[in-house]
Every structure is written in structure tokens, then in C-alpha cells.
Amino acid sequence: MRFYTPPIRTQLEYEPHTQETRMHHIRRQVLGLVLTTCLTPMLGLNAAHAEAEWPSRPIRVVVPYPAGGTADIMGRLVANKLGKAFPKVSVVVENVSGGATVPGTMAALRDPADGHTLLMASDNTLNINRWLLKDVRYDGDRDFSPVTVLVTYPHWLIVNGHGPYKSFDDLVKAIRAKPGKVSISVNTVGGAAYLALDNWRRENGLNFEIVPYRGSPPAVADLIGGHIDAHLDVVGSSMAHARSGRVLPVTVLQNTPLKEFPQAIPQNDSNPKSLNARVNLSVVVRSGTPAAIVDKLYAVLKVGVKEEDFIKTVDMMGLGTVMYEPKKAKAFLQQETQRYRVLIEKSGLEKQ
Numbered sequence: 001m002r003f004y005t006p007p008i009r010t011q012l013e014y015e016p017h018t019q020e021t022r023m024h025h026i027r028r029q030v031l032g033l034v035l036t037t038c039l040t041p042m043l044g045l046n047a048a049h050a051e052a053e054w055p056s057r058p059i060r061v062v063v064p065y066p067a068g069g070t071a072d073i074m075g076r077l078v079a080n081k082l083g084k085a086f087p088k089v090s091v092v093v094e095n096v097s098g099g100a101t102v103p104g105t106m107a108a109l110r111d112p113a114d115g116h117t118l119l120m121a122s123d124n125t126l127n128i129n130r131w132l133l134k135d136v137r138y139d140g141d142r143d144f145s146p147v148t149v150l151v152t153y154p155h156w157l158i159v160n161g162h163g164p165y166k167s168f169d170d171l172v173k174a175i176r177a178k179p180g181k182v183s184i185s186v187n188t189v190g191g192a193a194y195l196a197l198d199n200w201r202r203e204n205g206l207n208f209e210i211v212p213y214r215g216s217p218p219a220v221a222d223l224i225g226g227h228i229d230a231h232l233d234v235v236g237s238s239m240a241h242a243r244s245g246r247v248l249p250v251t252v253l254q255n256t257p258l259k260e261f262p263q264a265i266p267q268n269d270s271n272p273k274s275l276n277a278r279v280n281l282s283v284v285v286r287s288g289t290p291a292a293i294v295d296k297l298y299a300v301l302k303v304g305v306k307e308e309d310f311i312k313t314v315d316m317m318g319l320g321t322v323m324y325e326p327k328k329a330k331a332f333l334q335q336e337t338q339r340y341r342v343l344i345e346k347s348g349l350e351k352q
Helices: 011-053 070-085 099-109 123-132 168-177 192-203 216-224 235-244 291-304 308-317 326-347
Strands: 059-063 091-095 117-122 144-152 155-160 183-186 209-212 230-234 247-252 280-286
Touching: 059 070, 059 099, 070 091, 070 117, 070 144, 070 280, 070 291, 070 308, 099 117, 099 123, 117 123, 117 144, 123 192, 123 280, 123 326, 144 291, 144 326, 155 168, 155 192, 155 216, 155 235, 168 247, 183 192, 183 216, 192 209, 192 230, 192 326, 216 230, 216 235, 216 247, 230 235, 235 247, 235 308, 280 291, 280 326, 291 326
Parallel strands: 059 091, 059 117, 183 209, 183 230
Antiparallel strands: 117 280, 144 280, 155 230, 155 247
């Protein structure tokens, strides 16, 4: 049997092809350099022109919650301030609710990164969903650029206004005296309130049941009806019931007390054994939005939060104005993502 042996070519036989290839690569590199040099100023001018013309079409404020809630009310205030600052364009609020805020979030991400679409984003949207949902389809830190952390939602623990508990200590004593018998409700599984209660229970060796509801109204109704012992709620959601005496706030989950409800003792957020929950509402845009446009949005809101209608609404709902500048907001929200990661890992919750 004979084997085929390819002929051996000399260096001279390869050289013409090698030289031609080298010259071809050199020509392409030179052409690329020329094009880059010529186009870069044009691209810069186009970007600068787009920023100077912004806003050039209607601005959309996406609220991933139903109409009438806190995020919706704040979203409409944001839209009002933008409409006042830019009267030549319309500003619309669009509620895309449900699905743990994912549908609304994805709706905002489908629009160009040009500052014409804003999202009212909670902790669930930006920090919690990535650790709790199996198929979240976005990354809050990667896919969004914050304009600002707008407000915080103070939380409090409320009991039946005519029930056996008259203070936070009364409730804690009952939990210790009757392990597993006391029930405290929250508005959703895996949210900030749930994670705060779970952490407090674990840090203090307490044994009580956390009961999830679909929103505040049914939970408060069951509290007033005597079906649960306490409820951890956003202050603004149950303030009317507290004013009427039907529920009694026994502690507020922040350092500062509430003037209207002095019996609600404040917690110490520097103490890991305290019952703490900081919940934020941020205004964000799609990542890639020019920094100059983000700064313009922030400047409008910075003025708007000082106006009387904004101040009155925030006070009425028991919210706290934050207004971090964009860079500080981004650093803070990235820290919150990692804080929630730890809380969810410790809670043992499985991805849903």
C-alpha cells in the first residue's frame, strides 16, 4: 500500500500569498482608522444634538402597580413636574400592573434608552426579584440607570385598636409566652416587610407565624376582625384606620418617631436585632440613556419635591423624601441589591 505525501513547498512559494494577505490587512486597518477618525465627531454631534433636543416626543411614566396606590400617586406627581417643566410635550402615566412588577418593567425596557420612558421602581423591581424569581428576564443594576431614589415607604406594626395588645412590648411578650400561636401578616411573600419580619424572628429567637396576604386591605380587615394578631404595613396604607382608632400602631420601623403617633416606638436601624425595613421608590430610566438627560430629569424633580403639592402629598401619605443624585442613587441601590441577597438567602425562600 502506498501513502500519498503532499509536495513540500518552499518559503518562496508561500511568500507572494503572505505578502498579499499582509497588505490586505494593513489596508483594512488604515481604512478603519480613517472612518473612525471621520465618524467620531459626527457621532458626538448627533448625540449632543439629541440631548439638546430632548424631550422631542411624549414622555411616558410607567407604574408597574395598579392605579390608586402609593407608587401610582407618586408617579403622577413625577409626571406633573415633568409636564410643568416641559410644556411642549405631553407626559402620560401608564399602569402596567401584576406579575411581581415584571410586565411593567419589561414594558419600560422595550423603549429606547433616550429618556422618554421612566419607570417608578420599588425594591422588588430593582433589588429583590433577581434573587426571588426564576425567570426575571432583566437585571435591575445592569439594565436601569437611576435618576433618583425618590422617597422611602415607612412601615409600622399595627394591632387591633380594641385588642389585648397595647404596646410593642405586649406583643413581644405574647410571642414568647405562646410560641407559634401569634400571627403577623404581611402584604406579600418575599417582599421587604416579609424579609424584615423573618430576620427579626431569626435574630431574636422568636416563634410566630408570618401570614402573607394579597395587599393591605384584606389584611387590615382581618386584623380589625380579630383573625390575626398584628400586621406589618406601609404607614400610608393604614393611616386612616389608625386615625380612626380601629388599629393601633405599636412600633415604626425607622429611627425617627411619628409625631402623630407617639405610641409607635421607633426602631434602631443600627441594631441587627431590631425590626427594621427600609423600602424605596426610585425613578429610573433604561441604561444607556445619556448622562446629560438623566441630569436634566434629576434637576426637574429636585425642584419639584420642594413644591407645595409634593410636600403635602408626602406628608399625608407618611412618606420620606430622599432625592439622591444619580451617582449616589446608583451606588445605594447596588448596596440594597446585595443586602436583600443576604436576607433572602438566610430566609430559605426558594425561587418562585
